[in-house]
Amino acid sequence: MVSKPLGKNTLGQMMCRLSRMANLSQIYTNHCIRAIAITTLSDVGFETRPIMTVSGHRNESSVRCYVSDTTAVQKRQMSEALSDLTTLRTK
Numbered sequence: 505m506v507s508k509p510l511g512k513n514t515l516g517q518m519m520c521r522l523s524r525m526a527n528l529s530q531i532y533t534n535h536c537i538r539a540i541a542i543t544t545l546s547d548v549g550f551e552t553r554p555i556m557t558v559s560g561h562r563n564e565s566s567v568r569c570y571v572s573d574t575t576a577v578q579k580r581q582m583s584e585a586l587s588d589l590t591t592l593r594t595k
Contacts, residue, residue: 542570
């Protein structure tokens with residue numbers, strides 16, 4: 505078998521094809537992976553500039569579109585704090 509480079513269309517559809525083959529609950533795109541990577545890097549503490557070197561973004565505002573101000577961990581902690589408060593008031 506001879507190896508040959510993958511074309512743009514093949515790469516562009518790779519995640520969709522893999523999602524279908526794996527019977528995932530949703531179809532993922534290459535952009536989904538990019539967004540997840542940027543969000544994860546931000547959540548673990550990397551600043552915008554180093555993320556830009558990996559993502560290829562040219563300005564910081566583009567990266568900020570992917571990054572929420574509140575991480576999933578923070579949301580969970582806030583939810584638990586509010587639940588605790590509600591539980592204390594009903595006792």
